[in-house]
Amino acid sequence: MAVAFDEMKGEDGSVRPAYRELSAWLGEIRPDVLDYRRREAELLFRRIGITFAVYGEADSQERLIPFDVIPRILSAAEWALLSRGLEQRVKAINAYIRDIYGKRESLRAGIVPEDLVYQNPVFRPEMNGQKVPHDIYVAIAGIDIVRVDDQTFYVLEDNARTPSGVSYMLENREIMLRLFPELFSRHRIAPVDNYPDELLATLQSIAPNSAAVEPSVVLLTPGVYNSAYYEHSFLADKLGIELVEGRDLFIKGEEVFMRTTQGPKRVDVIYRRLDDDFLDPLAFRPDSALGVPGLMSAYQAGNVTLANAVGTGVADDKAVYSYMPEIVKFFLGEEPILKNVPTWRCREEQHLAYVLDNIEKLVVKEVHGSGGYGMLIGPAADKAAIAVFKAKLKSAPANFIAQPTLALSTCPTCVDSGIAPRHVDLRPFVLTGRDRVRIVPGGLTRVAMKAGSLVVNSSQGGGTKDTWVLDG
Amino acid sequence: MQFGGAALNMLSRTADNLYWLARYVERAEYLARILEATQRLTALPLAYVGESNEWESAVATAGCAGAFYAVFSEANEENVTDFLAFSSDNPSSIRSCFEAARTNARAVRTALTMEMWDAINGTWLELRRYGNGPTSREELSRFLRWVQESSLRFDGCAYRTMLRNDAYWFTRLGVYLERADNTARILDVKYHMLLPAQEHVGGPLDYFQWAAILRSVSALTSYHWVYRESLRPWHVADLLILKEEMPRSLASCYENIVTNLDRIATAYGRQGPAQRLARGIRTRLQNSRMDDIFQRGLHEFIQSFIADNNRIGATITQQYLT
Numbered sequence: 001m002a003v004a005f006d007e008m009k010g011e012d013g014s015v016r017p018a019y020r021e022l023s024a025w026l027g028e029i030r031p032d033v034l035d036y037r038r039r040e041a042e043l044l045f046r047r048i049g050i051t052f053a054v055y056g057e058a059d060s061q062e063r064l065i066p067f068d069v070i071p072r073i074l075s076a077a078e079w080a081l082l083s084r085g086l087e088q089r090v091k092a093i094n095a096y097i098r099d100i101y102g103k104r105e106s107l108r109a110g111i112v113p114e115d116l117v118y119q120n121p122v123f124r125p126e127m128n129g130q131k132v133p134h135d136i137y138v139a140i141a142g143i144d145i146v147r148v149d150d151q152t153f154y155v156l157e158d159n160a161r162t163p164s165g166v167s168y169m170l171e172n173r174e175i176m177l178r179l180f181p182e183l184f185s186r187h188r189i190a191p192v193d194n195y196p197d198e199l200l201a202t203l204q205s206i207a208p209n210s211a212a213v214e215p216s217v218v219l220l221t222p223g224v225y226n227s228a229y230y231e232h233s234f235l236a237d238k239l240g241i242e243l244v245e246g247r248d249l250f251i252k253g254e255e256v257f258m259r260t261t262q263g264p265k266r267v268d269v270i271y272r273r274l275d276d277d278f279l280d281p282l283a284f285r286p287d288s289a290l291g292v293p294g295l296m297s298a299y300q301a302g303n304v305t306l307a308n309a310v311g312t313g314v315a316d317d318k319a320v321y322s323y324m325p326e327i328v329k330f331f332l333g334e335e336p337i338l339k340n341v342p343t344w345r346c347r348e349e350q351h352l353a354y355v356l357d358n359i360e361k362l363v364v365k366e367v368h369g370s371g372g373y374g375m376l377i378g379p380a381a382d383k384a385a386i387a388v389f390k391a392k393l394k395s396a397p398a399n400f401i402a403q404p405t406l407a408l409s410t411c412p413t414c415v416d417s418g419i420a421p422r423h424v425d426l427r428p429f430v431l432t433g434r435d436r437v438r439i440v441p442g443g444l445t446r447v448a449m450k451a452g453s454l455v456v457n458s459s460q461g462g463g464t465k466d467t468w469v470l471d472g
Numbered sequence: 473m474q475f476g477g478a479a480l481n482m483l484s485r486t487a488d489n490l491y492w493l494a495r496y497v498e499r500a501e502y503l504a505r506i507l508e509a510t511q512r513l514t515a516l517p518l519a520y521v522g523e524s525n526e527w528e529s530a531v532a533t534a535g536c537a538g539a540f541y542a543v544f545s546e547a548n549e550e551n552v553t554d555f556l557a558f559s560s561d562n563p564s565s566i567r568s569c570f571e572a573a574r575t576n577a578r579a580v581r582t583a584l585t586m587e588m589w590d591a592i593n594g595t596w597l598e599l600r601r602y603g604n605g606p607t608s609r610e611e612l613s614r615f616l617r618w619v620q621e622s623s624l625r626f627d628g629c630a631y632r633t634m635l636r637n638d639a640y641w642f643t644r645l646g647v648y649l650e651r652a653d654n655t656a657r658i659l660d661v662k663y664h665m666l667l668p669a670q671e672h673v674g675g676p677l678d679y680f681q682w683a684a685i686l687r688s689v690s691a692l693t694s695y696h697w698v699y700r701e702s703l704r705p706w707h708v709a710d711l712l713i714l715k716e717e718m719p720r721s722l723a724s725c726y727e728n729i730v731t732n733l734d735r736i737a738t739a740y741g742r743q744g745p746a747q748r749l750a751r752g753i754r755t756r757l758q759n760s761r762m763d764d765i766f767q768r769g770l771h772e773f774i775q776s777f778i779a780d781n782n783r784i785g786a787t788i789t790q791q792y793l794t
Contacts, residue, residue, distance in 0.1 A: 046597070047590060224579050237582040248483050260481040261638060261792045262740050 004407040005149045006421050007072065016150075018075040018470055021186045026070070026412065026419060037179045038069050038414055044175055066463030067172065069179065072411045072424055072445040079190075079441055079469040082145065082153060082428065085338035087437045088328060090141045090430045093160055093315045095331035097137040100314050101127040111330045112323045120320075121368070122313025124276060126283060130300060132309045133208045134434040139307040140199070140271075141430040142166075145338070145443075147409040154341045154406070156425060158324070160316035161308060162273045165444040165464075166429050167231035170195060170238070172444075172466040188471040190441035196238035198431055198438040203239075203269050205433035206305050211268035218242045218258060220249070220272040222290045232273050246274070251294035254301040269305045276310050318401050319345065319367040341406060347398040355402040356390060362402040363454075364389055377454060379405050408454055411465065413447055423448045425456050426467065441469035486580050487642045488793035493576040494630070494646030497592070500569035501623035502654040502688075503556050504616040506530050509688040511613070514549065516680055527552040533661045533688075535653075536564050553612065558605040566619055570599050585633040588626065595622040638739055641732040645788060648732070652725035652781050655689055655712055659774045666705040667770060682708050689720040709770065710762045722777060726754040729784070736792070746787045753780050 008019040015023045142163025144156040207215035221232040236243035257264040278288040283296035322343040328336040344351040366374035376389040410421035428443030445465040446456035456462040510530040527547040544551045574596040606612040634640040682703045686692040
């Protein structure tokens with residue numbers, strides 16, 4: 001594995017321009033002051049109640065995600081490139097999903113193998129031939145980006161269902177503004193606090209035509225026990241919309257209503273943070289108590305917008321991922337601006353053979369896994385784990401892809417021993433409305449707090465950083 | 473667009489959560505007051521308070537005798553303190569109240585101000601520090617003080633930071649319904665202490681009981697300001713039932729319940745059964761005189777009030793919260 005690219009020190013150890021002020025500041029600030037602010041930040045997070053739940057840990061129903069006070073910085077030029085690439089990628093994703101549930105030209109042209117679509121558990125036959133308002137399937141996308149050198153950004157993963165993390169982007173900035181005003185005064189940093197307005201404008205723009213002039217938008221949450229509940233309530237509050245659970249809604253005459261203290265009130269747009277499976281017990285999982293019986297009938301009648309649409313999973317699983325460059329070319333007739341990480345599809349015989357022979361060097365991922373679960377990091381795995389994964393690969397190769405172990409870029413990070421480089425990734429959020437695409441400059445930077453670790457997922461001990469895009 | 477005043481729509485579940493959030497916080501404070509008053513009484517020499525088991529009456533006043541005796545056979549300081557303050561098995565213990573309040577708050581965070589959330593979340597975090605309960609009487613006293621302060625803080629945050637719209641009015645309804653219920657329960661358990669005939673058998677024994685009653689509704693000082701004489705049982709009853717200027721009296725609670733229900737009705741443009749029922753109860757309180765109440769039976773009066781108060785709770789739930 002190559003030496004990781006450090007975003008502050010670059011390839012040759014000289015401080016890169018975007019980090020010049022930060023580097024100087026880190027040289028000036030006393031370690032005890034930094035440490036004090038660090039603890040203050042944790043206290044603030046704890047009081048605000050930004051917590052998340054880790055599945056499988058009974059005793060810690062609510063936990064804090066570690067927050068690192070040293071910001072991650074992108075130059076204006078880097079961001080310009082990224083944002084063009086993100087817009088392009090999400091446009092292609094929307095065109096692709098529309099095609100899959102419509103004319104299927106991409107399948108006929110052999111861009112994506114058919115079985116990858118039809119045998120995919122997240123493919124929703126209910127959506128075949130179904131029109132969605134304004135043809136927008138993915139209104140909110142979270143695209144995970146990693147960097148390997150000065151020039152190269154890769155898309156690591158597309159999240160086209162219910163991506164989370166944007167509340168951390170917003171809260172991290174608020175906390176940084178409170179704790180380090182002097183650091184802000186030394187930079188010009190693009191703001192992120194307009195995100196809720198942009199999100200609301202996006203959601204309102206995709207209301208069905210039958211909606212009121214001022215469409216009624218709600219956020220549908222699985223409830224307080226969901227790991228991202230804090231984010232749901234946070235966003236509903238910032239957007240000024242109702243935070244509803246399934247039991248607050250009901251269907252009458254193929255329209256959606258919410259129960260209010262003044263009787264039923266029609267709902268036009270549902271920003272749902274509930275997976276497809278749980279949306280409607282009559283259409284999907286009958287045991288779901290979280291959804292709204294009959295919701296799909298109102299949706300199919302065109303009386304309500306679901307954001308994101310049902311069935312968008314066909315565009316974001318790890319098997320389809322490897323076809324994204326071709327998908328971009330096919331639908332937009334453009335070269336992809338953002339590269340994919342080179343990917344071996346274990347469903348293909350030659351690729352599988354290569355993966356089995358080189359597994360110690362590769363990262364093997366389950367096609368439907370997420371959150372850093374169900375993956376093997378070859379160089380870090382012991383023999384037993386490798387043997388287990390090899391067996392899995394042989395028995396169900398189509399369930400896996402493999403990628404080289406990337407030397408993810410590092411950023412200076414506060415750790416117990418002082419300031420040290422730690423690996424990071426970036427999740428920017430891309431909003432697609434009827435009128436235009438909106439991307440707030442920045443996103444959520446996740447950082448692997450353990451030395452050498454490449455796993456940045458919060459469920460596995462990863463932390464977050466404020467992400468700065470320099471203005472000019 | 474929403475321009476101040478009543479929000480255009482509010483989820484029934486949100487209103488329900490706010491209402492119960494306020495009730496739980498109020499109840500926690502009340503339990504702390506009962507425990508504090510009982511502690512004081514039992515610290516007195518027997519000659520001053522008699523043989524009565526004050527811990528037994530604390531359980532009764534808290535309204536959870538059934539649940540208590542399902543677990544314990546005897547009411548003593550240790551059992552009762554544990555059950556009313558710290559037990560997770562008792563859904564109405566101080567701990568359970570704060571837990572439930574915080575769960576409700578979390579479910580409706582968007583309807584709370586930052587200050588309110590901070591108050592209730594801070595309380596909940598702090599509660600963990602007390603673990604399974606204090607190890608000494610001193611610590612228990614500190615804990616009970618802290619509970620009351622937490623409730624005051626939360627209430628103050630609501631009063632000072634919430635928009636005056638339906639969200640606020642539903643929290644107020646929760647506070648006053650709970651408060652009316654609490655005051656009525658004390659009266660229900662201690663009514664025999666307040667009967668006029670008691671005066672003759674009175675003496676230091678009853679004096680401290682009356683003081684304890686007043687203390688548990690934080691009315692001891694008020695009593696002296698209103699009546700300007702030493703404790704008389706009918707005055708105590710008058711203060712807790714009919715005196716509108718006394719914030720925990722039944723009359724004052726109903727004044728507030730009617731006001732808040734009317735605000736909701738005006739904002740929504742519709743009167744309903746809850747409004748009519750509340751006005752009926754208030755009118756009855758306004759037209760009552762202590763003499764008549766004693767004549768017709770203090771106990772009966774209180775029992776029928778508790779039933780009325782429960783009925784209005786159910787009516788509000790039906791009209792707005794489901």
